[in-house]
Amino acid sequence: MCESSGEMGITMKLSFRWYGKEDKVTLKNIRQIPGMHSIVTAVYDVPVGEVWSRESIGVLKRQIEDAGLKFEVVESIPVHEDIKLGKKSRDRYIDNYCENIRRVAGAGVKCICYNFMPVFDWTRTELAHQLPDGSTTLAYYQEQVDRADPLQGDSDLTLPGWDASYSREELKGVVEEYRAMTEESLWENLEYFIRKIIPVARECNVNMAIHEDDPCWSIFGLPRIITCEENLDRFLSLANVTNNGITLCTGSLGCSGHNNVAKLAAKYAAMGRIHFVHMRNVAVLENGFEERAHLSSCGTLDMYAIMKALHDNDFHGYIRPDHGRMIWGETGRPGYGLYDRALGATYLNGLWEALEKQ
Numbered sequence: 001m002c003e004s005s006g007e008m009g010i011t012m013k014l015s016f017r018w019y020g021k022e023d024k025v026t027l028k029n030i031r032q033i034p035g036m037h038s039i040v041t042a043v044y045d046v047p048v049g050e051v052w053s054r055e056s057i058g059v060l061k062r063q064i065e066d067a068g069l070k071f072e073v074v075e076s077i078p079v080h081e082d083i084k085l086g087k088k089s090r091d092r093y094i095d096n097y098c099e100n101i102r103r104v105a106g107a108g109v110k111c112i113c114y115n116f117m118p119v120f121d122w123t124r125t126e127l128a129h130q131l132p133d134g135s136t137t138l139a140y141y142q143e144q145v146d147r148a149d150p151l152q153g154d155s156d157l158t159l160p161g162w163d164a165s166y167s168r169e170e171l172k173g174v175v176e177e178y179r180a181m182t183e184e185s186l187w188e189n190l191e192y193f194i195r196k197i198i199p200v201a202r203e204c205n206v207n208m209a210i211h212e213d214d215p216c217w218s219i220f221g222l223p224r225i226i227t228c229e230e231n232l233d234r235f236l237s238l239a240n241v242t243n244n245g246i247t248l249c250t251g252s253l254g255c256s257g258h259n260n261v262a263k264l265a266a267k268y269a270a271m272g273r274i275h276f277v278h279m280r281n282v283a284v285l286e287n288g289f290e291e292r293a294h295l296s297s298c299g300t301l302d303m304y305a306i307m308k309a310l311h312d313n314d315f316h317g318y319i320r321p322d323h324g325r326m327i328w329g330e331t332g333r334p335g336y337g338l339y340d341r342a343l344g345a346t347y348l349n350g351l352w353e354a355l356e357k358q
């Protein structure tokens with residue numbers, strides 16, 4: 001029986017995203033990945049902005065603990081668009097958000113991942129781009145994004161990751177609202193939100209961990225602000241307390257050649273402000289990027305250097321393999337199959353063990 005890495009003292013806690021009992025990847029599967037500590041999941045049965053029922057939270061906790069794993073990370077509690085847009089109705093949604101923090105903290109959750117991206121969340125143009133080895137992966141090609149501009153009337157294209165609950169007209173409406181907004185006003189709305197939620201997180205002993213914008217540049221002229229070192233510094237200074245931290249997503253930051261991810265990992269880990277890490281390798285291309293296998297030589301990122309930066313700066317938060325390719329004939333949710341993410345987890349274990357022992 002191998003020990004979970006999380007039980008061996010102050011070290012990283014290996015985790016794995018699970019989409020609930022509808023997920024083709026089962027808790028049993030996940031439990032058999034060596035060193036697995038905790039499950040990363042969320043309540044999916046209520047609309048964005050509403051309060052999660054204690055019952056649904058309790059069911060998740062029970063399922064996960066019955067499988068021998070811990071329920072300590074939520075990804076994510078999504079932020080309602082009215083909060084990002086700074087509408088009058090935001091106060092109600094922020095109250096709900098605070099209540100969700102209290103409720104998941106009450107169930108033992110220690111870390112909450114969220115993002116502040118206008119409308120589109122993560123953006124890719126292909127979900128099953130074939131790599132030379134026959135595996136398929138998620139990819140982003142700028143020329144395809146340019147063709148899918150939601151405000152171009154003659155374009156019927158949509159992109160994966162778009163919120164399907166919006167009609168085309170609604171999507172146009174909300175995109176126009178954001179286009180009328182500057183980056184500075186998005187910052188103001190983020191600060192307003194942070195000032196309300198961080199005191200609650202402190203009371204509840206929960207670490208909030210904002211996820212960088214994915215990819216870390218503006219899409220369709222919409223403002224995006226969690227994109228680079230300068231902006232991460234600014235974000236952390238909005239509330240200069242441990243509970244106001246980040247999810248370091250190597251793929252989101254690393255798809256832009258401007259970000260030195262290992263350097264950022266060292267800096268923010270040393271400050272004690274990285275609570276959660278998404279480890280993913282990407283190949284940075286002239287016209288975008290492709291997600292790749294975790295191994296450093298498969299992409300642009302030096303995964304060893306990033307893990308070393310975390311290790312050498314006493315990182316002891318949660319870490320999970322981020323998206324995986326589809327391999328060995330597996331089908332399912334793009335990026336979230338079992339096999340390649342499990343290979344990724346094992347690779348991360350190997351890097352960490354070597355760092356511990358050297």
Ligand SMILES: [Mn+2]
Binds near residue numbers: 211250278322
């Ligand atoms: Mn991520």
